[in-house]
Amino acid sequence: MLVAMTKEQQLFQLHAQLSQQELQTLKKQHQFFCPQCSEQLLLKVGQIKIPHFAHQKNSSCHSLFSEGESAAHLLGKQQLFQLFKKLQLNPFLEPYLPSLKQRPDILIRKNDRQYAIEFQCSPISHDLFRQRTNGYRKADIIPIWLLHTPEQFKTPGMFKISINHTNAQYTQHYKSQKFLITYDVGSKTFYYASNLIHIHKRQYFALVNVLPLHHQHFPFLIPEKISNAKFCLLLSSFTKFRDQYLRPRLLLSKKGVKDRFLRAIYEMRLTMASLPAFLGIPVRNTNAFDIFCLEWQIQLFYFMKCHELTPGTMNLRAIPYFFEWSRMELTNEREMAVEHYINILRKLDIHHVHEKIALKQLFDVLYDELVAIG
């Protein structure tokens, strides 16, 4: 931690301008205490980490900082604090909020709203994340989770990235835009992974952009929407992924006709070569399924075929029945994904699985639905 209590009950903050000599004097002549548990703290002035306070070993303090902090976390807080100071937001570093028993990394206020900035350098469980987020919300504080930039994000461009469950928690939404803001201490740069399109499991397509620390504003800048041309490139990659997914799936299944997916393909007389472009497309909430979108979308068409329905005549209230029929667990988000998919098919005027449509028409509708709206 960077803030401690002095003997005189004053908060003392370690800042980047302190010289080695000043630090040594502080260390010798002063005592510092944890603002949360009041235990005496060690002032650590070493080679690897920036100067910081630490609890004694075996401390029973419940603060976030009792188990030792990484160098990145310490430095990141200091750099972000400087940014907010420069932006004249009167930031508070590591303020202890007794009513919540929480200590955000930085607290700021803008236009009568309070924001807690949490710079995450190590994974936290979903429960702890929820508990802290709810704590802030109850106190009318807006939490902003900022992830320490993972290695794979450090090249700008458009590519496939992997976002694990822990990091997926920090995904932010602005209108229809989904993105992840990360901050890299070493290069003092924000890396945005934006225009996230879920592919399968932990994989997403993303556009990674950089923003140097001194160009950042508050509230944090929202990434721009992707252009139609770039989005088409992204969808082409998505289609390639779909075909790569399908090939071994067709060849390797041992379940044969008991495999509902293969059965649907067989019954509808689909082949690798004849698979229409509107099967296996990204729609909103596809990440709610643990199977690839192609799987449930083909099953939906098979369901419609068995019930002599078309996207146009299928009642949206029958979606839960489709889940029961295909033995998939129904959740709100999954239901919304299916509904969104049916609406896209309606917009494309698709009546049956063998309909031919121009790729451009499909991409335009998906652009409207996933990017432009909102």
Ligand SMILES: [Zn+2]
């Ligand atoms: Zn403590």
